[in-house]
Amino acid sequence: MAKRDYYDVLGLSKGASADEIKKAYRGKAKELHPDRNKDNPDSEKQFKEAGEAYDVLKDPEKKAAYDRFGHAAFEGGMGGGGRQGGGFGNQGDFASAFSDVFDDLFGDFMGGRGGQGGRGRASRGADLRYNLRVTLEEAYSGLQKTINVPTSVSCGSCEGSGAEGGAEPSTCPTCSGMGKVRAQQGFFTVERTCPTCTGMGQIISNPCNACSGQGRVEKDRSLNVNIPAGVETGTRIRLAGEGEAGMRGGPTGDLYIFIEVAQHELFEREETNLFCRVPVSMAKATLGGDIEVPTIDGGRSRVKIPEGSQSGRQMRLRGKGMPALRGGGTGDMFIEMAVETPVNLTAKQKELLKEFAELSEDNNPESKSFFSSVKSFWDSMKS
Numbered sequence: 264m265a266k267r268d269y270y271d272v273l274g275l276s277k278g279a280s281a282d283e284i285k286k287a288y289r290g291k292a293k294e295l296h297p298d299r300n301k302d303n304p305d306s307e308k309q310f311k312e313a314g315e316a317y318d319v320l321k322d323p324e325k326k327a328a329y330d331r332f333g334h335a336a337f338e339g340g341m342g343g344g345g346r347q348g349g350g351f352g353n354q355g356d357f358a359s360a361f362s363d364v365f366d367d368l369f370g371d372f373m374g375g376r377g378g379q380g381g382r383g384r385a386s387r388g389a390d391l392r393y394n395l396r397v398t399l400e401e402a403y404s405g406l407q408k409t410i411n412v413p414t415s416v417s418c419g420s421c422e423g424s425g426a427e428g429g430a431e432p433s434t435c436p437t438c439s440g441m442g443k444v445r446a447q448q449g450f451f452t453v454e455r456t457c458p459t460c461t462g463m464g465q466i467i468s469n470p471c472n473a474c475s476g477q478g479r480v481e482k483d484r485s486l487n488v489n490i491p492a493g494v495e496t497g498t499r500i501r502l503a504g505e506g507e508a509g510m511r512g513g514p515t516g517d518l519y520i521f522i523e524v525a526q527h528e529l530f531e532r533e534e535t536n537l538f539c540r541v542p543v544s545m546a547k548a549t550l551g552g553d554i555e556v557p558t559i560d561g562g563r564s565r566v567k568i569p570e571g572s573q574s575g576r577q578m579r580l581r582g583k584g585m586p587a588l589r590g591g592g593t594g595d596m597f598i599e600m601a602v603e604t605p606v607n608l609t610a611k612q613k614e615l616l617k618e619f620a621e622l623s624e625d626n627n628p629e630s631k632s633f634f635s636s637v638k639s640f641w642d643s644m645k646s
Contacts, residue, residue, distance in 0.1 A: 266334050269316035277330065281321065288317040386463075388415065388479075388507035388516035395520050397490060399527040403559050403585055405492035412486055412518065415479040415507045421471035423508070425478035432467045435460035463510075479508040488520060493588035495532070498522040530559060535585045535594025540601055541566075548572045548602040556598055558583050566598055573629075574602040 270277055273287040291313040293299070300306035319325045328336035393412055417423040426432055434440040438457035442464040446453050456462040470476030486505060494500075499521055506516025524532070531538045541556055551570035555563050564580055577597045584594025608616070 267312065268333075269320055269329060272312055272316040273320070275320075279320075281323075284317065284320045288313060288321075291317075386510040386513045388509040388513060390516040391506045391518045393518060393520045394523060395488070395490075396523045396525055397494070398525050399530060399532065400559065400561075401490065402494050402522075402524045403492060405494075406490050408488050408490055410486055410488055410520075412484050412505075414482065414484055414518075416482045416484065417508045417515075418471060418474035418478055418480050420473035421478065423478045425471055425474065425476040425510075426467045427469045427471050432465035435464055435466050438464065440464045478510055478513075486518070490522070491588060493535070493586040494522045494524065495534075495585075495588070496522065496524045498588065529557060530596075532585060535587050535592075537584045537594065537596045538599060539596060540599045542601045542603045543568060543572070544603055545605060548574075548600065556580075558596065559585070568600070572600055572602070574600060576600045 270279065273279075273284065273291060275283060275287050279287070292310070295306055295310040295313055297307045297310055303309075319329050325336075391412065391414055393410060395408070395410065397406070397408075418425075421427065435442075435457060437459035438444050442457055442460065442462040443454045444457050446455070457464075460466050467476045471478075474480050484505075486502070488500065488502070490500070499519055502518040502520065504515045505518035508515050529539055537559060539556060541554060543554065547554070547568055549571065551572070552568050553565050554568060556566055558564055558580070560583075564583065566578055566580070577599050580596040580598065582593050583596035586593050605612070
């Protein structure tokens with residue numbers, strides 16, 4: 264039975280490009296795979312036919328020979344660089360071709376071909392985290408702070424190469440620089456990390472004495488960090504390229520600074536607003552008057568206490584809160600009154616308070632309303 268034209272097998276025209284050929288085979292491989300067509304007895308044959316076509320057309324020399332001579336290019340030694348039997352004469356050849364497209368389809372997820380080659384000698388350094396504690400005042404105004412970060416830096420002796428004198432590493436003979444080795448299992452090729460170079464793709468014959476071939480050394484670094492005004496607990500600041508040095512000249516990771524704002528003895532923070540609980544004497548809460556309160560910028564503000572103020576009453580000082588991070592205005596400050604009961608009274612003070620209490624039955628509306636409700640409750644329980 265005559266063989267089908269390879270272009271027809273993949274659904275292509277003769278002038279198809281390499282990308283079109285690869286894309287067409289990807290689609291056919293998914294469509295015709297035997298595992299997805301168990302009810303079709305011809306699926307394996309069709310799948311192999313597509314793989315055979317791809318094996319020839321993906322190779323520029325084989326493709327040129329096929330375009331000129333057709334199937335005859337690979338029969339009877341016609342100088343096309345092919346194999347007798349059409350390129351899929353044994354299971355190993357079929358598995359090899361399928362492995363190529365498997366790498367194309369899943370290499371990004373499985374670490375397939377192309378994940379190590381050419382880059383195997385270098386790997387990106389790790390990102391670092393630094394926890395920085397600041398005061399509320401520092402969070403209000405912002406600051407520049409010097410921090411010491413223990414990290415890995417590029418080795419100066421080998422200039423990050425890992426080899427003594429900065430010599431270039433050699434390609435690993437076991438994996439040919441891929442960083443992975445393959446083992447055949449039926450139709451599939453299983454990959455694992457190369458045991459010789461541990462996935463780096465290259466080996467160092469004469470490792471640098473200073474870094475033992477790592478290309479980096481441990482060192483504390485001092486960094487100046489700008490903390491913007493308005494930061495709060497959980498704010499993250501990224502310093503690109505200030506993390507751990509990469510292995511053997513690889514790119515440097517990043518440094519992430521996580522901010523924690525310490526609790527303040529006077530102020531409580533809620534986003535950009537501040538709350539300050541201020542004790543007020545019973546006399547001043549009753550008669551009214553002025554009090555002086557602190558503000559987060561170190562200043563003072565005078566607040567007028569209305570006559571007859573109760574505990575828990577709040578007064579707003581606009582614009583006296585925290586600045587919003589990266590602009591966006593400033594919050595407010597809320598003064599919460601805490602009416603203070605006097606202690607350690609003198610005999611004269613007690614006498615005056617008793618006299619005041621006898622004269623002030625009608626001056627406590629909240630108490631009068633509450634106890635009236637209590638009396639109604641007890642009466643209803645009795646009935």
